[in-house]
Amino acid sequence: MAQTSDTLGSPPLSVPVEHELFINMGPQHPSTHGVLRVLLKVDGEVILDAKPDIGYLHRCFEKIAERRPVTQIIPYCDRTDYLAAITSEWPFVMAAERLLNVEVPERAEYIRVIVAELQRIASHLLWFGAFALDLGATSAFLYAFREREKLLDIFQKLTGARMLYNYLRVGGVRNDLYDGFADDVHRFLDDLEDKLDEYHRLLTGNRIFESRVKGIGVVTAEQAIAYGASGPVLRGAGVPYDVRKAHPYSVYDRFEFGVPVGPSGDVYSRYLVRMQEFYESMKIIRQALDGIPEGEFMGKPPRRMRLEGDTYARVESPRGEVGVYLVGNGGENPWRCHYRSPCFVHLQLLGPMAKGALIADMVAIIGSIDIVMGEVDR
Amino acid sequence: MYEWLLGTGMHPSLANVILGLAKAVLIITFLATSALILILMERKVAGRIQNRPGPNRLGPGGMFQTLADAIKLVSKEDIIPSGADKAVYLLAPVVIMAASTALWVVVPFGPSTAVQDLNIGLIYIAAVTGINVLAFLMAGWSSNNKWSLLGSMRSAAQLVSYEVALVLSLVAIGMMAGSLKLSDIIAAQQGGIQNWFIFPQMLGFIIFFIAGLAEANRAPFDLPEAESELVAGYNTEYSGFRWAVFFLAEYANLMVFSALTATFFLGGPAGPLLPPIVWFFIKTYAVIFVAMWIRWTLPRIRIDHLMNLGWYVLIPLALINLGWTGLYVLWRG
Numbered sequence: 001m002a003q004t005s006d007t008l009g010s011p012p013l014s015v016p017v018e019h020e021l022f023i024n025m026g027p028q029h030p031s032t033h034g035v036l037r038v039l040l041k042v043d044g045e046v047i048l049d050a051k052p053d054i055g056y057l058h059r060c061f062e063k064i065a066e067r068r069p070v071t072q073i074i075p076y077c078d079r080t081d082y083l084a085a086i087t088s089e090w091p092f093v094m095a096a097e098r099l100l101n102v103e104v105p106e107r108a109e110y111i112r113v114i115v116a117e118l119q120r121i122a123s124h125l126l127w128f129g130a131f132a133l134d135l136g137a138t139s140a141f142l143y144a145f146r147e148r149e150k151l152l153d154i155f156q157k158l159t160g161a162r163m164l165y166n167y168l169r170v171g172g173v174r175n176d177l178y179d180g181f182a183d184d185v186h187r188f189l190d191d192l193e194d195k196l197d198e199y200h201r202l203l204t205g206n207r208i209f210e211s212r213v214k215g216i217g218v219v220t221a222e223q224a225i226a227y228g229a230s231g232p233v234l235r236g237a238g239v240p241y242d243v244r245k246a247h248p249y250s251v252y253d254r255f256e257f258g259v260p261v262g263p264s265g266d267v268y269s270r271y272l273v274r275m276q277e278f279y280e281s282m283k284i285i286r287q288a289l290d291g292i293p294e295g296e297f298m299g300k301p302p303r304r305m306r307l308e309g310d311t312y313a314r315v316e317s318p319r320g321e322v323g324v325y326l327v328g329n330g331g332e333n334p335w336r337c338h339y340r341s342p343c344f345v346h347l348q349l350l351g352p353m354a355k356g357a358l359i360a361d362m363v364a365i366i367g368s369i370d371i372v373m374g375e376v377d378r
Numbered sequence: 379m380y381e382w383l384l385g386t387g388m389h390p391s392l393a394n395v396i397l398g399l400a401k402a403v404l405i406i407t408f409l410a411t412s413a414l415i416l417i418l419m420e421r422k423v424a425g426r427i428q429n430r431p432g433p434n435r436l437g438p439g440g441m442f443q444t445l446a447d448a449i450k451l452v453s454k455e456d457i458i459p460s461g462a463d464k465a466v467y468l469l470a471p472v473v474i475m476a477a478s479t480a481l482w483v484v485v486p487f488g489p490s491t492a493v494q495d496l497n498i499g500l501i502y503i504a505a506v507t508g509i510n511v512l513a514f515l516m517a518g519w520s521s522n523n524k525w526s527l528l529g530s531m532r533s534a535a536q537l538v539s540y541e542v543a544l545v546l547s548l549v550a551i552g553m554m555a556g557s558l559k560l561s562d563i564i565a566a567q568q569g570g571i572q573n574w575f576i577f578p579q580m581l582g583f584i585i586f587f588i589a590g591l592a593e594a595n596r597a598p599f600d601l602p603e604a605e606s607e608l609v610a611g612y613n614t615e616y617s618g619f620r621w622a623v624f625f626l627a628e629y630a631n632l633m634v635f636s637a638l639t640a641t642f643f644l645g646g647p648a649g650p651l652l653p654p655i656v657w658f659f660i661k662t663y664a665v666i667f668v669a670m671w672i673r674w675t676l677p678r679i680r681i682d683h684l685m686n687l688g689w690y691v692l693i694p695l696a697l698i699n700l701g702w703t704g705l706y707v708l709w710r711g
Contacts, residue, residue: 021524023524023525023528024524029609030609031607044531045528045532045681132677135677135678136597136598136600136676136677136678137675137676137677137678138424138428138674139424139427139428139674139675142428142429142430143428143429146429202675203677206676206677208598208676208677208678208679208683209677211679211680211683212677212678212679212680212683358680358681358682359528359607359608360607360678360680360681361680362607363607
């Protein structure tokens with residue numbers, strides 16, 4: 001059979017010898033979560049080498065940001081990590097607030113925390129479903145979407161949008177919580193608790209599932225730190241690093257929550273970490289809903305937002321540490337806006353993780369690092 | 379019918395041919411209709427398991443949805459990839475359809491209702507199930523697609539190893555009934571539920587069921603086409619009518635596997651009150667339902683675990699079952 005070598009300027013793999021085969025996984029593959037292309041060198045089903053090839057969803061976010069005033073950049077942030085739009089907006093808004101010295105009212109900070117944690121739950125629900133689907137458990141996928149749907153309804157009532165909210169503003173949030181928001185959220189969380197038990201019964205103890213995820217795609221703690229991993233990938237490797245704890249922002253220091261870490265850095269550890277994070281997010285939301293003060297939801301940002309100086313703001317997104325490095329030179333547009341994407345970093349770990357695994361494991365590994373290509377390519 | 383044909387003054391060999399053709403047409407029609415029902419059932423069962431209604435727009439309760447899909451598939455453009463080995467590519471759906479149709483020759487719908495009640499029914503079944511592998515290999519190799527190739531290699535590995543366990547559990551059935559003829563196997567299970575082979579052959583039943591799921595390429599053993607790993611496995615390049623034939627064959631295989639499970643372990647068409655053929659279908663569809671239930675619940679097993687399960691668990695267990703059956707038959711006298 002004819003073997004095609006790597007093309008289109010993709011990163012080079014060594015030339016295949018006898019028994020070896022190049023396989024192009026993606027950009028149109030059911031399990032690459034968007035338009036990721038992975039070049040695989042396989043011997044039978046064993047992966048000898050894997051190189052991710054990205055850029056299929058590049059939309060010049062950083063360059064566009066240099067040509068827009070601050071308020072107009074926020075909707076672009078939504079479109080980086082479209083499954084967690086709130087936590088994509090947040091670091092940018094936070095950086096702008098720092099450069100502009102804008103005070104954020106306490107109520108607005110609480111609202112931000114609540115929506116960000118709801119966003120984490122929504123994103124993890126989607127991850128759970130897609131991960132289960134990758135492993136062939138079709139029903140779990142639809143169960144997760146059933147719950148996510150209820151959450152998106154809440155978001156729709158609050159922000160008017162279901163995915164790309166454009167909800168955070170420099171100095172606060174666009175609108176206050178609607179009447180009955182707390183009841184809706186409490187009802188959703190109570191329901192979710194039952195449903196999480198169901199998910200655990202469906203997958204966590206399943207023999208086939210465990211055999212598919214245990215010991216696969218191992219990342220050691222040293223490796224994860226060396227590559228700059230964050231979020232569940234780093235915590236799965238046993239490093240208790242969470243931006244919300246390590247560099248507390250907003251009002252996170254007022255809430256009690258744990259930082260779940262995994263036992264061994266494999267796919268299963270990352271799975272367990274995320275499953276545990278559902279409960280931690282629920283804890284935070286419940287505390288925030290109880291403690292939310294009355295007051296303004298919007299501060300007093302200047303009418304003309306002239307950015308001066310530079311700053312780096314970071315938040316813990318469902319995928320890891322999202323950061324924005326914002327530089328202003330006195331104009332209304334940022335002079336430079338760098339967006340740090342955790343998925344971009346995690347994708348570098350794909351090669352080391354996949355070596356020696358089977359093609360079926362590759363799917364599990366990609367699922368377990370929970371990539372969103374919009375964020376990788378920006 | 380044969381006598382009637384001879385009565386018209388027809389030459390015996392021509393009468394044989396006509397009779398055979400009539401039976402073949404009957405079986406193919408039956409298979410196509412069953413597949414329509416099964417696909418609808420699968421989508422309804424999946425829908426119920428997944429908390430959604432399933433197809434419900436076309437006809438009462440979505441009854442005509444599969445029909446509409448079939449019409450769509452048949453009317454699609456016939457695509458043959460330019461790099462494909464054309465002859466083999468075109469032949470593969472024919473081979474798989476032939477294999478899954480041929481199995482129905484021996485399936486007894488009633489105590490004496492089968493297309494041909496062969497003396498060597500069990501051996502025939504073991505032999506014909508093996509042809510499926512050939513079709514998968516042909517499809518995967520001729521498509522000139524790496525995913526297809528991987529899918530067909532998987533199917534070859536899987537089917538060959540599960541065949542052994544399957545056949546060993548069939549041997550035990552033959553020992554129980556003292557015959558390889560399917561009508562004798564049914565006769566041996568007559569006279570109430572206590573005579574069903576599932577009780578002395580519990581182990582055999584489990585082995586047969588697992589191996590059968592693997593043979594029919596049902597989840598969690600649907601590795602050859604594992605859509606989230608291999609895109610669509612051996613039939614990645616197939617579209618339109620040819621793909622529909624593969625799909626049809628898959629359901630025909632599921633159906634025949636369920637029918638055989640009912641025949642070997644659940645007494646076949648035996649049962650009170652209702653006519654035998656009704657019992658046959660009740661039992662077959664019960665097994666099919668369990669297979670669907672499993673498919674929509676479990677994740678997919680990995681290829682090396684699948685091979686380990688086959689060689690290290692199922693085949694030794696099947697051998698143990700064989701020993702136990704020998705003792706049982708001796709004790710029974």
